[in-house]
Amino acid sequence: MDLTGEQRDLLSRLTHYIWWQSPEESLERPERLIAQIMDIGDWVDECDLEDMLGKELLRNILINAEPGWFRPKSWSFWNYRLKVVPFDAEPPMMPHRSLSA
DSSP states (O other): OOOHHHHHHHHHTTTSTTTOOOOOOOHHHHHHHHHHHHHOOOOHHHHHHHHHHHHHHHHHHHTTTTTTSHHHHHHHHHHHTTTSSSSSSSSOHHHHOOOOO
16 A cells, blocks of 8 residues: 555554554554554544545545454444445445355
8 A cells, every 4th residue: 555654654643543563563554554543543533544545545445344344333434424335325244254164
């Protein structure tokens, strides 16, 4: 993922949302960090993210999310906010893991 210096600075400031690994590790997978902020970020950080990265990039993160990146509440919120689905439609199923034998 190509990020501008300004976008990288914003994400560097927000690496605390992935507390279980170092900031450097979080920045190696910015799409995971962005999804984590979308999932549990506070309103100000989410708005900063949307302003700096744009709705299209956030929409791509949502559409390509891996299982476990979003909880149901934030999944629904972002699908409606980013107009992935119309407000009167159900959001798509969340990504999920399937176990095969």
